[in-house]
Amino acid sequence: MVGAPRTEGLSLAVVVAHPDDDAYGMAGMVALHADDPGFRFTLIHATDGGAGDIREGFPATRETLGRIRQQEDEDGWRALGREPDRHEWLGYRDGEVDQVPFDELVDVVAAILEEEQPTVVGTFGPDGIFAHPDHITIGAATDAAFARHASTAGTAFRRLLHSAIPQSVFERWQQQRAEKGMWQFDPTQVYHMRGVPDAEIGLVVDTSSVAHRTVAGLMEHKSQHHVMFDYPVDAERWQRIMRRDWASVAWPERAPGSPVLTDPFEGLP
Template sequence: MPRTLVAVFAHPDDDAYGIAGTVALHADDPDFRFVLVLATDGGAGDIREGFAATRETLGAIRRGEDEAAWRALGRVPDRHEWLGYEDGAVSGVPPEELADRVAAILAEERPDVVATFGPDGIFGHPDHIAIGAATDTAFDRLAARADRGFRRLCHGALPESVFRRWNAQRASMGLFVFDPTRTYHMRGVPDEEIGITVDCRPVADRVVAGLGEHRSQHHVMSDDPADLERWKRLVSREWWVVARPERPAGAPMLTDMFEALD
């Protein structure tokens, strides 16, 4: 049976960390359809010293980097939609408008699985939180009357235990640590909320190849972009909260976004 995944994120490179491992694992499946929706082009992102970009050109550069990243991974989206909102201003878009834009794509695709940000936005980023909430609204609206598709809604997340371990490692290495009470800082969710843990180690090299194409953002994506082995370790797992349908207490941990749907 065809299996369609629609991933809805805010910025180029959200996808490179958020869903790339799952896509790489399914890359050779002829029945797998991958649709990517990005709310912005990332044009308000940081420009590192010496990088050949201006505030006017960064958005176009990051669009090109995102497309190159999926080519480097070896599986480009079957459909790649850019909603065209201003980077940093997604939370200011009327929620109903944002939900309508996402719903229009979901209604055409009728995906089995939809992936987006949860209410924590992983980094507390207002753009992440806004596009995640709009996607939840769109999913619920369409799932209520769908005759097929809309079988699972997933929120990208970091288990609290992993967050604490990573922060402790960062402190031991003399790196800054994340403060989960601050906007734009990573934060975790309770471990018991995680419903899917994907082992991405077999495709970690492909995920890192994709990350490598986001050259304009290397300075914010990694403490040491040249340390490919550390990048591989960081992308060795993907964690997801199963937001819809409600996950029963004590349900077994899934290992794939499509597991137990057939």
């Protein structure tokens, strides 16, 4: 855990839309603190991912995919080596989170967060990374839930993070894909990756020491490998990709020129 401060009584809550959303973005941060005494990890999923794509030959049906993906997600955290201390499945329909009354969604997320009193909360920003409506909606609801409790004192609700891809990194990945003759993301389209301006990135975590653990977790999401990976799956390439976690700091507001954080708990008591 080189570069990661020890966490004593600090906690992280991650709120996402689908199984495998949590396997990217902040999984490396969890792996870095996996063995810290007192570290608590709460995970909230809005849906079971039951409307996801089913590739030809995979043993799933529309009726069973959600249960399969839930199990894959739980298996993924075991493979990473740090299961959530609390894992909540909210049970909303995949692809329809934006149709849930917004106040209801906020209330449900806020109730769990109030019970957990997390130090740091992580979710999607308004870009949703892929502009997926479920991502954007659960992110906005989490922001609203966090705002009810945001605090400048104590150890709870001290920082709100939005997972993000820096624009410079996104462009580099696009160039590498072009050089390999691979298809390109179109950031004007829904379900396509996009970056955010580098100046908006307030957290860059070196997760290279635990990238193998993060990739081990990703590999458990077998039903979605055709969506997540370019075939054939290259685990070594993905370990290189997973050497960093990035996020914008949505709260508290960063002053212009503030140094970029290197750990989600940096500077917190």
